[in-house]
Amino acid sequence: MRVIVTDIKQEAPAPAAPPAKRWWVLPVVSLAQLMVVLDATIVNIALPSAQQDLGMTDADRHWVITAYALAFGGLLLVGGRVCGALGHRRSFTLGLIGFAVASGIGGAANSGGVLFAARAGQGVFAALLAPAALSLLILTFTDGRERGKAFGVFAGVGAGGAALGVVAGGLLTEYADWRWCLYVNIPMAAIALLGVPLIKRDRPSGSLRRLDLPGVLxxxxxxxxxxxxxxxxxxxxxxxxxxxxxxxxxxxxxxxxxxxxxxxxxxLLPLHILTHRTRGIAFASVCVMFIAMFGFYLFVSYYTQTILGYSPVKAGMTLLVNAVCTTIGAMLIAGKSNGRVPANVLIAGSLLSAGLGMLILTQLETDSSNVFAAYLTPSMILTGLGLGCLLATATDRATVQLGHADAGVASAAYNTVQQVGAAFGTALLNSIATSVTGEYLKEHGAGRAAVNAGTVHGYTVALWVAFGILLAGALAVAVFSQRRNRDPSPPSSPRTSLALSRSELSSR
Incomplete structure (x- = not known):
């Protein structure tokens, strides 16, 4: 009996925060997650204004986007391990401060080089902040029902942030200044820092002295x-x-x-985190969704502005429908269905919902009548509900059976999958659209009507590809869910584990 109890103590998570404080952790970490996701898209619409103001060349302007993506995506796994070594709350605090400082430097930039460096600095601290935020959520909410609700809110905020970034970027650029797309992070970080004392202090796990340097490189x-x-x-x-x-x-x-x-x-990354069947399905489904969705956001933004003639603000407001539905999908559908509907059913259904939303837009033409009501609105609703429901469910399933030591690196791996999927999807679908449009113009000339028709044709072909990717992902999840899942169910509490161990001992 003594050996079994000792093992249980080693594997048990840190004591949960008191109920009164536990729910205050959720808005604090969700605000940090919103800040990280927002900065992946908020500068997109502001980029032309920043380029003109700072005298950036066309060849160099992409570094405003690329510097953030490279630092964030490249350092996430390292950031996850650093979180464990320093402690998740301390890492969260450092990430907030560093992100705010980098944002202030970027907003005050007087040259392209300073802005590029500041964006890279944002990415570095985001790579520490994102896994710390998710880890704190994992360690705070251990009850199954509370966990589902908390992850629903967290995923809804994070998923809606991508679309909200486009809206905020348009509003700030048009009515304030492009620099406020960066300055806005400072008050957000300050509010989150005020909430840090509400987060239970956690103990560091591991040491940076034993950091896997070959793995890092x-x-x-x-x-x-x-x-x-x-x-x-x-x-x-x-x-x-x-x-x-x-x-x-x-x-x-x-x-x-x-x-x-x-x-x-x-x-640096224990392979059992990736090879666990439940987590593997969650990681793969999120990657598939991000491949399709980030190209989708790009096409909707371009279509509404270049074909329909929307202003940046109006184009952003179109995506606001998607952001609202994403939050509904995460908080209501996934949150209410947690524990009642099998997770793989929710994941497959979410992929199909997003796929149907894209299928609607494959019917677009340059002279489509009543575009907003007939095509854009139903597409925004279906893709938003699918994205929100999937992220809430997948975030929960990607973090099952994780102890304190693995929470940070697993959270980092989850964020890494999202970043790689988004980068790949944007490049793949945009290149398909561009090549299809080019071939169309070779056959139909380069008149204005032909350019518009060719552009829309390129978008619709790329959206067919995105639909196929989502459909294949849903079918793959369905196939895997039919196979017997040999992963044990997630432990609910140390007490449950102790009861099982005693039962096993008595049976022997």
């Missing part, structure tokens, strides 16, 4: 090569030697990373 360089390769694929083409070298190099480096982690005594 291979993961960072591999992820940076992949993400940068995806960003360069659209302007230069997938067959460009530089793009091929980056993508092949990234795949090789990440393959070596897996081999190193399998042999490492203290791996």
């Amino acid at each position: 291979l993961s960072v360089t591999g992820l940076v090569c992949l993400v940068y390769g995806f960003t360069q694929a659209e302007p230069h083409g997938w067959g460009d030697p530089k793009v091929l070298a980056l993508l092949i190099g990234g795949v090789v480096l990440l393959g070596l990373f897996v081999l190193v982690e399998a042999r490492a005594g203290h791996p």
